Amino acid sequence: MKRLLPGWKKAVRLALVVSVLFGLYALTLARHDERARIREQPVTLTPGCADKLARYGLEAGPRYISPYVLARTEQANTRQGYSDEDVRAIQRGCNIIDDLQGQLAADPARERWNATRFVRGTHSSCDHCHQGIGDKQTAAGVPQTGSLSLAASWVMADMYDQFTGILLPYELRQMQCYINSSNGYKPNVADDLIRDVTAYSRFLAAALDLRFGNRYAEQGIDEVTASQTAKRGDDYVRGAALFKERCARCHGPQGLGTVVDGKVLFPAVAGPNAFNLQSRNNFSFVSTILPGFICRNMPPGEEGTLSNQDCRDIGFYVSNLPRPAGDKQGPLAALWQQLMMRVMPPLIHTVETWQRPGEPAGSGT
Amino acid sequence: MTGMQPDAALAAMRDRQRAARQARRVVVTRGALAAAAVVGFVLWANFGSGRPVFSPHGTPETGWDAFRETYGVDTFGRDGYFVRAIQNGYNLVHHTHKYAWRFTRKGALDHPNACIDCHSAEALAYAFAASDRFDARLGRRVSFEEHVMRCYATHLDGFVPTTYDPAVRDIRIFARMVAHHLQLGEGALERTP
Numbered sequence: 001m002k003r004l005l006p007g008w009k010k011a012v013r014l015a016l017v018v019s020v021l022f023g024l025y026a027l028t029l030a031r032h033d034e035r036a037r038i039r040e041q042p043v044t045l046t047p048g049c050a051d052k053l054a055r056y057g058l059e060a061g062p063r064y065i066s067p068y069v070l071a072r073t074e075q076a077n078t079r080q081g082y083s084d085e086d087v088r089a090i091q092r093g094c095n096i097i098d099d100l101q102g103q104l105a106a107d108p109a110r111e112r113w114n115a116t117r118f119v120r121g122t123h124s125s126c127d128h129c130h131q132g133i134g135d136k137q138t139a140a141g142v143p144q145t146g147s148l149s150l151a152a153s154w155v156m157a158d159m160y161d162q163f164t165g166i167l168l169p170y171e172l173r174q175m176q177c178y179i180n181s182s183n184g185y186k187p188n189v190a191d192d193l194i195r196d197v198t199a200y201s202r203f204l205a206a207a208l209d210l211r212f213g214n215r216y217a218e219q220g221i222d223e224v225t226a227s228q229t230a231k232r233g234d235d236y237v238r239g240a241a242l243f244k245e246r247c248a249r250c251h252g253p254q255g256l257g258t259v260v261d262g263k264v265l266f267p268a269v270a271g272p273n274a275f276n277l278q279s280r281n282n283f284s285f286v287s288t289i290l291p292g293f294i295c296r297n298m299p300p301g302e303e304g305t306l307s308n309q310d311c312r313d314i315g316f317y318v319s320n321l322p323r324p325a326g327d328k329q330g331p332l333a334a335l336w337q338q339l340m341m342r343v344m345p346p347l348i349h350t351v352e353t354w355q356r357p358g359e360p361a362g363s364g365t
Numbered sequence: 366m367t368g369m370q371p372d373a374a375l376a377a378m379r380d381r382q383r384a385a386r387q388a389r390r391v392v393v394t395r396g397a398l399a400a401a402a403v404v405g406f407v408l409w410a411n412f413g414s415g416r417p418v419f420s421p422h423g424t425p426e427t428g429w430d431a432f433r434e435t436y437g438v439d440t441f442g443r444d445g446y447f448v449r450a451i452q453n454g455y456n457l458v459h460h461t462h463k464y465a466w467r468f469t470r471k472g473a474l475d476h477p478n479a480c481i482d483c484h485s486a487e488a489l490a491y492a493f494a495a496s497d498r499f500d501a502r503l504g505r506r507v508s509f510e511e512h513v514m515r516c517y518a519t520h521l522d523g524f525v526p527t528t529y530d531p532a533v534r535d536i537r538i539f540a541r542m543v544a545h546h547l548q549l550g551e552g553a554l555e556r557t558p
Contacts, residue, residue: 079552083499206551213545
C-alpha cells in the first residue's frame with residue numbers, strides 16, 4: 001500500500017478536527033432548534049397547575065385582569081397582558097414547580113427541560129418546600145404566612161442575602177435550590193428551566209397584585225427560634241420519638257421517603273434523595289427554618305398540631321440523619337456522608353429487627 | 366580537627382553567628398517591609414486614594430441626594446448593599462459614559478451618551494415591571510437584563526456586558542427601587558400603578 005505523503009497526513013488530521021468541530025456545532029444547532037420547537041408546543045398542565053392557572057385566569061391577550069383581585073377588591077386591576085409564548089412559559093414554569101422531575105409528564109425530558117440533569121436524587125420537587133405550587137393559601141383563600149411564596153419572593157428579589165453575602169437575584173436563588181435543596185447542579189442563568197419558573201413567579205405576583213419591594217408575610221418561612229420555646233434547647237431523643245409517632249408513617253421510619261409504583265408520594269428527608277447538609281432547610285445549617293416549615297405544613301391535614309418545641313426537636317433529629325454533604329464541604333465530608341448513607345440504614349434496620357422481631361421494622365422506604 | 370588555634374576557631378564561630386544574625390535580620394526586615402507595603406497600600410486605597418474602585422461607598426454624583434430624598438431610597442437603609450447598588454444604578458443611568466465606559470463608545474461630548482437621555486427613571490421602572498415578555502420583533506421572550514444589554518450594544522454604540530455585570534444588575538436594581546417607590550405591581554401599565 002502506498003504511504004500517504006506527510007502533507008496529506010496533516011490535511012487528514014486537520015479535516016478530522018474540523019469535522020468534529022462542525023459536528024459539535026451541528027449538534028448545538030439541533031439542540032437549539034429542538035428547544036425552540038418545545039417552546040412552540042402546547043403545554044399539558046398537571047392537574048394542580050390546570051386548577052391554579054384557571055383560577056387566576058391565565059390566557060393570552062393584550063390585557064390581564066386578575067379574577068382573584070377582582071373578587072377580593074371588586075376592582076378590575078388591569079395589567080399588561082400575555083402573548084401565547086408568555087402563557088406557555090408560565091404554564092411550563094408551573095409544571096416545573098409542581099412536578100420537577102416529570103413524574104406526571106408523558107415525556108419528562110422534553111416537558112421539564114431535562115430538569116433531572118440538575119437534581120441528583122429522584123425525589124425532589126420544588127413543591128415539596130414551596131407548597132401549593134409556590135402559592136399556598138389558607139381555607140379562606142388568602143396566602144398563608146411563611147409559606148415560601150414564589151410571588152412574594154420575586155417582588156423582594158435582589159436584596160442582600162446574608163448566606164451568600166451578595167445581592168441575590170431571583171435566578172441565582174433558584175440555582176441555590178438546585179445545588180442544596182435538590183443536592184444537584186446549577187442550571188445556566190438563561191436556561192429555560194430558570195426562566196420559566198421566573199415567568200410563573202411573576203405571573204403569580206400579578207395575579208395576587210403584589211407590589212415591588214414590599215415585604216409580604218407569605219415570603220420565606222416564619223421561623224421558629226429556640227427562644228420561642230419554653231425549654232430553649234433541642235432534644236434529639238424526644239425528636240426521634242416524635243418523628244416515629246408523627247412523621248414516619250409518611251416519610252418512612254428512617255426518613256427515606258415513600259415511593260409507590262415509581263411515584264414519590266412523600267419525599268425523603270434523609271438519605272441520598274434528600275436535601276444536603278448546606279441546604280437552608282437543614283437544621284444544623286440554619287436552625288430556625290426547618291422547624292418553621294414543620295410547624296406550618298406538617299403533618300399534612302393536621303397542620304398546627306405540633307408545638308414549637310416539637311418542631312424544633314423533630315428538626316434537630318431529622319438533620320442528624322445521614323444525608324449528602326454540601327457543595328462547599330469538600331471530598332472528605334462527602335465521602336463520610338456517603339458512607340453513613342449506605343451503612344446506617346441497613347444497620348439500624350438489622351438492630352431494630354433483632355430487638356423487636358415481632359414488629360415490622362422500617363426498611364426506610 | 367585541623368591545627369586551628371582556639372582563638373581563631375572562636376572568631377570563626379562568632380563570624381558565623383554574626384552572619385546568621387544578619388541573614389535573619391534581612392529576612393525579618395524584608396518580611397516586615399512587605400507586610401508594611403501591603404498594609405500601607407490597603408490604608409492608602411481605603412482612606413487616601415479617593416478612587417471609587419477602592420471605596421465601599423458610591424460616588425455621590427450631582428442630583429443623587431435629591432433623588433435619594435425624592436424616591437425615599439432610605440426605606441432600604443442608609444448604607445446597605447442594596448442602597449449602594451441603587452446609587453451605582455443612578456450613576457450608570459445618568460452618567461453612563463463615565464460609569465460604564467467599557468460598554469459604550471460614547472464620550473462626554475456625545476449626545477445622547479446616557480440612559481437618561483432616552484429613558485426617565487419612571488419609564489425604566491415600568492419597563493422592568495412589564496419585562497420578560499414576548500418581543501415580536503425578536504421573535505422570543507426578552508428579559509429586562511437583555512434589553513439593557515442590547516441598549517449598550519445599539520443605542521450606546523458599544524459592547525455587551527454579561528448579565529451578571531454590575532452595569533446591568535445595578536440598572537435592574539435601580540428600576541426595581543423606582544418601581545417600589547411608585548408602588549408598581551407586576552405588569553403595571555404606565556399611569557395605572
